[in-house]
Amino acid sequence: MVRHPLNKYLLRNSHTHSPSLYTSHYSVLKGTKSSKMGTSNPNMLLNYVPVYVMLPLGVVNVNNVFEDSEGLKKQLLQLKEAGVDGVMVDVWWGIIELNGPKQYDWGTYRSLFKLVQECGLKLQAIMSFHQCGGNVGDIVNIPIPKWVLDIGDSDPDIFYTNRSGNRNIEYLTIGVDNLPLFHGRTAIQIYSDYMKSFKENMSDFIESGLIIDIEVGLGPAGELRFPSYPQSQGWEFPGIGEFQCYDKYLKAEFKAAAAKAGHAEWELPDDAGSYNDVPESTEFFKSNGTYLTEKGKFFLTWYSNKLLIHGDQILEEATKAFQGCNVTIAIKVSGIHWWYKSESHAAELTAGYYNLQDRDGYRPIARMLTRHHAILNFTCLEMRDSEQSSDAKSAPQELVQQVLSGGWREKIEVAGENALPRYDAAAYNQMILNARPNGVNKNGPPKLSMYGITYLRLSDELLQKSNFAIFKKFVLKMHADQDYVEDPNQYNHVIIPLKPSGPKIPLEKILEATKPIPPFPWDSETDMKVDG
Ligand SMILES: OC[C@H]1O[C@H](O[C@H]2[C@H](O)[C@@H](O)[C@@H](O[C@H]3[C@H](O)[C@@H](O)[C@@H](O[C@H]4[C@H](O)[C@@H](O)[C@@H](O[C@H]5[C@H](O)[C@@H](O)[C@@H](O[C@H]6[C@H](O)[C@@H](O)[C@@H](O[C@H]7[C@H](O)[C@@H](O)[C@@H](O)O[C@@H]7CO)O[C@@H]6CO)O[C@@H]5CO)O[C@@H]4CO)O[C@@H]3CO)O[C@@H]2CO)[C@H](O)[C@@H](O)[C@@H]1O
Secondary structure, three states: OOOOHHHHHHHHOHHHOOHHHHHHHHHHHOOOOOOOOOOOOHHHHOOOOOEEEEOOOOOOOOOOOOOOHHHHHHHHHHHHHOOOOEEEEEEEHHHHOOOOOOOOOOHHHHHHHHHHHHOOOEEEEEEEOOOEOOOOOOOOOEOOOHHHHHHHHHOHHHEEEOOOOOEEEEEEOHHHOOOOOEOOEOHHHHHHHHHHHHHHHOHHHHHOOOEEEEEEOOOHHHEOOOOOOOHHHOOOOOOOOOOOOOOHHHHHHHHHHHHHOOOOOOOOOOOOOOOOOOHHHOOOOOOOOHHHOHHHHHHHHHHHHHHHHHHHHHHHHHHHHHOOOOOEEEEEEOOOOOOOOOOOOHHHHHHOOOOEOOEOOOHHHHHHHHOOOEEEEEOOOOOOHHHOOHHHOOOHHHHHHHHHHHHHHOOOOEEEEOOOOOOOHHHHHHHHHHHOOOOOOOOOOOOOOOOEEEEOOOOHHHHOHHHHHHHHHHHHHHOOOOOOOOOHHHHOOOOOOOOOOOOOOOHHHHHHHHOOOOOOOOOOOOOOOOOO
């Protein structure tokens, strides 16, 4: 079925659909509301995809100081002038809850948000329960709170661990999600309390429409994944990465699951190689390797299910915290495009995306999101296969097509980001293509369209004259050649108060979405090109 945004809206909200909502939405479609900034062709407005820009990682520094508000103001005003819809910012756990359990300090972030509001931009806030540092582009270091790291001194198994025993202090292992090891609280309770405190302390910014989106951090770099490819441990592109489930808590969970399945003798993999291996050099990932055996499949199912359960639990807490607020909830999924064209998809498997030719590893994530009314935010939108070296058997275009299609099949919204900073027309055109894979529709909404794109990231390099000139064209093309529109209703984003999560979806039902379905067709290039 080809989706129409009106259908999309009705489907998404079918359980609460009321005639008044329908009426207001219909009047939007008929173009009876007018834009504050002027413009526009109401039909073309239905093709508008908003653009956000990520703020620098250390905009609030590790000491909870907003160092250069004047400098940032100038930059934000430039973004505003370029027609950008809003900005995304990390709200670091390691800064806010630095001083001790539940001792939140929101003051500096309030000053930052006030500035964003004064500059007329909207805000996407990331609940960043991870460390900054150790991943591509991490130019500052912001650890998780010291009182949590201190617990790790006596119990290092609270951190993800690889087979050689290296700990990764970027994010707490999923193994402690439900263990009260943190001054009586579990990891999930910590995340939940943090989101509730954010909501209480930022309610005026939510009510005024400044904060429109909450990106719920679910792992390293804020993404729902295992830290399988840490540069801090010597991983280099395009290494296959390593499984990260050798802390004592996950190990015990695996042993219990194996015993329950009648295989008490099964252990975690010991033949999956190391970070910079290629698939064929390992027993696990080589052609007809362990990954295809009963034991290998059991492990991979268990490992990837851990992510689904982790995301499901935290999102339930997120909808409790933000219930009734006019915000969307989103999660990030990493774009692991290397080895996508190899049989075993090794790099995706070590990250926890159990994705093979005959098994979709992403649509189950999308299905899990349905009950939370959440958006799937996917990365590497800018990349083209032709830009990748053939050694990496990389296929970012097919990967993006698969993941976005999976989201649309599950009738959720999908958003996206670029993975690496790019300033060239080819990258922008690829992003625009992914935003509207079948182009614009002059008579109404496009067949397919993304909910929004966040550009990584604000920097002096982006604002440099020629780079910024082309970026402005990108924004205009994403807006389908329409002027900036302040009211999202006008481009078909009907923001309604967030509802609590729906009833639990049994895991078996979620896993039915592993059945591959052909992706939606994509045009070969965008019809709204930015020229170089
Ligand atoms: O604030 C929000 C969060 O922001 C950060 O997380 C985001 C992260 O930064 C994003 O990358 C993205 O996360 C994923 C991404 O989806 C995955 O695809 C993957 O990224 C891998 C990438 O796809 C692979 O291709 C590969 O990248 C290597 C690349 O292919 C090589 O060419 C080379 O890159 C060079 C680059 O060529 C070179 O020009 C230079 O780039 C610098 C640039 O010139 C300069 O102007 C400056 O702006 O900085 C640039 C550095 O970024 O250096 C590059 C690096 O040497 O090497 C690349 C790395 O080997 O591997 C990538 C994985 O490493 O994985 C990403 C991480 O999971 O979305 C994240 C979420 O928004 C923060 O980390 C978070 O804490 C924040 O919350």
